[in-house]
Amino acid sequence: MQSPITRYLESVLDDCRALDGGKMADGNAELERADPDAFAVALVTVGGSVYAAGDCDVEFSIQSISKALAYALAVQDNGLERMLEATDVEPSGDSFNEISLEHSTGRPRNPLINAGALAVHSMIRGNSAQERADRVKDLHSRCAGRQLSTNDSVYEAEIESDDRNTAIAYLLKSVGVLAAEPVEVVDGYARQCSVDVSCVDLATIASVMANGGVDPNTGERLIGGAVNRHVLSVMSTCGMYDGSGSWVAAVGIPAKSGVAGAIIGVLPGQVGLAVLSPKLNGHGNSVRGVAVFERLSRDLELHMMHVAPSGASAIRQVTGEDTINVQLQGDLRFAGAESVLATLAKGIDARRGITLDLGHVQAMDDVARRLLDDAVSGLREDGHDVVIDDPHGLMTVLDPE
Structure with a gap:
């Protein structure tokens, strides 16, 4: 028996496929060459069930979606109080690569814009850019349930186009926020963003976060419970950049987007979700991805403010x-x-x-x-x-x- 959930996901892709607005990410030659028609959705429950439709075997670079678990790792390494000294958790209202720093402290507005992500990466324990990036990749691999790999072509393209991030890193150093040398941080951050994943990988990672940081299949705790809750809170208010307000109102699922065209969503206690479609809107978020999430939230009543009076096992x-x-x-x-x-x-x-x-x-x-x-x-x-x-x-x- 084919699951009605799989059939439903296929129907959502069919309904949203006609949305052809937006444009491909620019500034990275590898992302510019991606297939603009790639389209996939995956849903993984906290019970470990996996449902997927579309181009789910297509791999792409994780990009800014990596910021969420990198932040979780840095909080686990340093404690929340120390991390709040390095970056605030307020929505910036700016584009992902704007220089959004507090005038009084120099802190980036939040850890999910580029300035904050660079500060976060510098705080991850490691003796080199490679070691920090490997630790981030290892956490993603453990949450995905398989060993992920770095796409060297994407990494090289990231380095070739990283002038703005390099400038931001030097600015962060000048105000005393960066915990490592700018060139080293930019290199490690580029590696962090160049890990290849599939839509199912991202939904599986999201299911771990939906399950309070515990792997639904093995029962192993991969992310501390308090850390997981904090990261999800920041994702809910800052994960979709300057489109976060309209996102939380219309979709109501803590999320993080990436310029490769993917969006990851986490509904605590229920499901992890992921969508891939490379064309982006003016906020840097996938056009079709936003539409799919709106459908899923509405049709499946997944908005986080839709709360049943009882959470007992079914x-x-x-x-x-x-x-x-x-x-x-x-x-x-x-x-x-x-x-x-x-x-x-x-x-x-x-x-x-x-x-x-x-x-x-x-x-x-x-x-x-x-x-x-x-x-x-x-x-x-x-x-x-x-x-x-x-x-x-x-x-x-x-x-x-």
Whole structure:
């Protein structure tokens, strides 16, 4: 059975594909040569389920999306108090490469613009640019669940076009903010931005952050809980540059964009998301990527201000042999419904009947209702005998049985 979530993601790409505005990133020859039609979306839950559509095997450089985990690493290395002395956490209201420094202290406005990212990179422990960049890459690799590699061509193109970052780095040194030599910091930051990832890699990284810094598959803590929470807070207000205000109002998902055309989104407790489409708007964010996130937020009710009254686990218990009885509970939203779908997908074969027991479910939103209805329809089409025990009539409109 193909998941209704995968079919939904495919339909979103189809609907948004016609949006052809924006332009390719300039200033880096490798980014300028990227395929402007590449388009992909991936969603990874805190339960470890992976859903993807489009050009998900296409790799691209992580660029500014690396700023989020680099900041997490620097906070873990130095403590939050010391990092707040190096960079503020206020939205700049400026473009990503503007010189946004506090007049009184010289601090960059936040760690997710270039000035802040350079200050952050200089604070990461390491004896060289290469060592600092390798530590950032290693954290991304651990969160992605595979070893990532640096794209040397992108790195060389970054260095060739890094005059502005070099100027910012020297300015930071002049006001006492930079913790290493400017040329070394710019080199390490260029390496940090040149790591190749796929859309699934980014969504997997986001799922770790959505899970409080813990790998959903291994249970290993990769990012400290308090650090993870702090980074997500900064992403929510500063991650989309001077478009962050409209983003948090319309989409409501802590996010970070990169000039290769990717956007990563983290909804705590639910999902990690990523979209790739290289053409950028005036804020330096992917045109199609923004549109896809708006759709996902609206259709799946993922806005962080959409809060259910209960966060209980959706699955109460699973029993039975010839017939599987899946007993649900609590208030069902997208994440809960997805966990039910994942359970059904793992435990179903042609010899088994299925009963969905909704007796302990108090409420169900429209997204969860649609997902469960689509899954039930798919199972029945595949020849399964599905019975819905729905004493409160939560799915009566969709399932007349």
